[in-house]
Amino acid sequence: MSLLNNLVLKAAKGEKTERVPVWLMRQAGRVLPEYRATRAKAKNFIEFVKNPELACEVTIQPVDILGVDAAIIFSDILVIPEAMGLPYQMIEAKGPWFEKTIKTKSDIDALKIAEGEDLNYVLKALQLTKKELNNRVPLIGFCGAPWTILAYMVEGSGSKTFSKAKQFLYTEPILAHQLLEKITQSSINYLKSQVKAGADMIQLFDSWAGILSEKQFYEFSLHYINKIVQEIKPLVPVTVFAKDAHYALNKIADTGCNTIGIDWTINPTKARNEAGKNVTLQGNADPCLLYAPEKTILEETHKMLNEFGAERYICNLGHGLYPDLDKEKVKYFVEVVKSFKFN
Amino acid sequence: MSLLNNLVLKAAKGEKTERVPVWLMRQAGRVLPEYRATRAKAKNFIEFVKNPELACEVTIQPVDILGVDAAIIFSDILVIPEAMGLPYQMIEAKGPWFEKTIKTKSDIDALKIAEGEDLNYVLKALQLTKKELNNRVPLIGFCGAPWTILAYMVEGSGSKTFSKAKQFLYTEPILAHQLLEKITQSSINYLKSQVKAGADMIQLFDSWAGILSEKQFYEFSLHYINKIVQEIKPLVPVTVFAKDAHYALNKIADTGCNTIGIDWTINPTKARNEAGKNVTLQGNADPCLLYAPEKTILEETHKMLNEFGAERYICNLGHGLYPDLDKEKVKYFVEVVKSFKFN
Numbered sequence: 001m002s003l004l005n006n007l008v009l010k011a012a013k014g015e016k017t018e019r020v021p022v023w024l025m026r027q028a029g030r031v032l033p034e035y036r037a038t039r040a041k042a043k044n045f046i047e048f049v050k051n052p053e054l055a056c057e058v059t060i061q062p063v064d065i066l067g068v069d070a071a072i073i074f075s076d077i078l079v080i081p082e083a084m085g086l087p088y089q090m091i092e093a094k095g096p097w098f099e100k101t102i103k104t105k106s107d108i109d110a111l112k113i114a115e116g117e118d119l120n121y122v123l124k125a126l127q128l129t130k131k132e133l134n135n136r137v138p139l140i141g142f143c144g145a146p147w148t149i150l151a152y153m154v155e156g157s158g159s160k161t162f163s164k165a166k167q168f169l170y171t172e173p174i175l176a177h178q179l180l181e182k183i184t185q186s187s188i189n190y191l192k193s194q195v196k197a198g199a200d201m202i203q204l205f206d207s208w209a210g211i212l213s214e215k216q217f218y219e220f221s222l223h224y225i226n227k228i229v230q231e232i233k234p235l236v237p238v239t240v241f242a243k244d245a246h247y248a249l250n251k252i253a254d255t256g257c258n259t260i261g262i263d264w265t266i267n268p269t270k271a272r273n274e275a276g277k278n279v280t281l282q283g284n285a286d287p288c289l290l291y292a293p294e295k296t297i298l299e300e301t302h303k304m305l306n307e308f309g310a311e312r313y314i315c316n317l318g319h320g321l322y323p324d325l326d327k328e329k330v331k332y333f334v335e336v337v338k339s340f341k342f343n
Numbered sequence: 344m345s346l347l348n349n350l351v352l353k354a355a356k357g358e359k360t361e362r363v364p365v366w367l368m369r370q371a372g373r374v375l376p377e378y379r380a381t382r383a384k385a386k387n388f389i390e391f392v393k394n395p396e397l398a399c400e401v402t403i404q405p406v407d408i409l410g411v412d413a414a415i416i417f418s419d420i421l422v423i424p425e426a427m428g429l430p431y432q433m434i435e436a437k438g439p440w441f442e443k444t445i446k447t448k449s450d451i452d453a454l455k456i457a458e459g460e461d462l463n464y465v466l467k468a469l470q471l472t473k474k475e476l477n478n479r480v481p482l483i484g485f486c487g488a489p490w491t492i493l494a495y496m497v498e499g500s501g502s503k504t505f506s507k508a509k510q511f512l513y514t515e516p517i518l519a520h521q522l523l524e525k526i527t528q529s530s531i532n533y534l535k536s537q538v539k540a541g542a543d544m545i546q547l548f549d550s551w552a553g554i555l556s557e558k559q560f561y562e563f564s565l566h567y568i569n570k571i572v573q574e575i576k577p578l579v580p581v582t583v584f585a586k587d588a589h590y591a592l593n594k595i596a597d598t599g600c601n602t603i604g605i606d607w608t609i610n611p612t613k614a615r616n617e618a619g620k621n622v623t624l625q626g627n628a629d630p631c632l633l634y635a636p637e638k639t640i641l642e643e644t645h646k647m648l649n650e651f652g653a654e655r656y657i658c659n660l661g662h663g664l665y666p667d668l669d670k671e672k673v674k675y676f677v678e679v680v681k682s683f684k685f686n
Binding site: 160161166169170171210212216266267286287288289292296322 | 503504506509510512513514553555556557559587588589590607608609610613629630631632634635636639665667
């Protein structure tokens, strides 16, 4: 069963594409009224994530409504801590919250290494979505990078500084590595199961890479990202998105990942120079550009596409869509990319 | 009246210093129990900021207690919006909040350009502190960079994304420039008065530089920072700290500012290469390093100092101190820097 639209996969593998492929982070949700309608069917966010039918529905919506070139499974990066034995709640307007956090060696010892079957609801959602997509576009699976997962498990919630999590790295580096290793093994098991369930490619989200120093990023984050890339890359293309690790593009490329996601503070030409020619770049429009009038969206997007160039490039935002963006503007952005022709 | 300890000023001017000078962002407050005792004398944060005697007290505390090489006047960057006619409140555990925000041309027209006398309470605090310091160390004045001030005036509060403020740049660029111009003129008036009142140097804080794209940073932020630098530099040395504008070090140096503050995600050697040799660098220890055992603090600090080298360098953190840091650890860090000798 070959895909009818495999532009994103081709670009990830370094093959030429007839036009620039485009998908959007946080496209499965937030900006679509259709998402909010589906969301209302579940009692709360966690129930929503655990319902394969509803997850499938919101995963496919942006393909139908926005015309993007890939679907990304609707889920949450915090399903991994939960599968390891550390459940979370999603507090309305506040974000994730863990009743128990990781502080000691015995806390870490008590965690299990998650297996694919511990996350059966995600695998079912993937299987269902794969079937419903009917090979129209590739299906992207994902998980959080180990450092970002540790950050939540130690901090217990979102934070501007994640100072508890960083304190843990400075005061308990050996424990931190033990925890990162367990998260990494769990993530590898999980991602392998995602691929078996139908994921055509995988993205790792290191949402909190930017709060680490360069040295810490290499030691506590990239080391484990690299382990995951080595295990998953033989199966499907892997994208690494380490938000705000602006200094690390060449080192991320060295992992051999297929694609590097970059945020909007990174200059496309500089990104290409630093990452080299053997990796695809994905990004990096400012989500706030989609608040602008259509004329500005058109001009800025054309400028960005010309800077990235035709090869080894997947268009996306530099961060997720914001919930209050106008769906028509988002659609317009996707159309601008799809109809763009290089001079 | 010459200063007994002018190491920070000498370093800012590019003169050799017998040892590395050190001061800490957010040193006037947060981490000291003595600060909290003084803070308790005021009804609320705004009253605290507006009380010259209390502001003087907490400004001098870190000089006495931590042994830092400069005092920075205790105040808030949001005194400028207030002086322009847009008052704010400081909500406990939430941060700043503006009842009225800027949306339209008439909102901007209604704002006044602040004069020094509108901020008399800060000037009095500076005069008092200058006198009480008795020339022991230089006194640093400061204000927010115009973009950061606009961000609060439009957004109305702190925010992870400042999406309303960025939306304003994309949808109302002409109004944004009008507002930035008014903030810039107000800031220049304010800073000139600070110098007259005794400030020996000035730091501009662009706390939200990092949420702009590179192009936006140059257009909406650095353009106005440059105007301020041109007006203030003939009077006293000026430091520009544009948090997370990692790509802009050479452009910031081009303003002719004396010192560039850098955060802990920026490699010292790279910073020196990009900023050039005619500007002083200030930074960039991770505040979370001060949670670490003394051995780690010593090793990491020595490493950082060796990387920055002996010339044109002022030691500081890459961000402000966190309130839950142990005062003794902060003191230890300062001692490590002061007793450091280059090989």
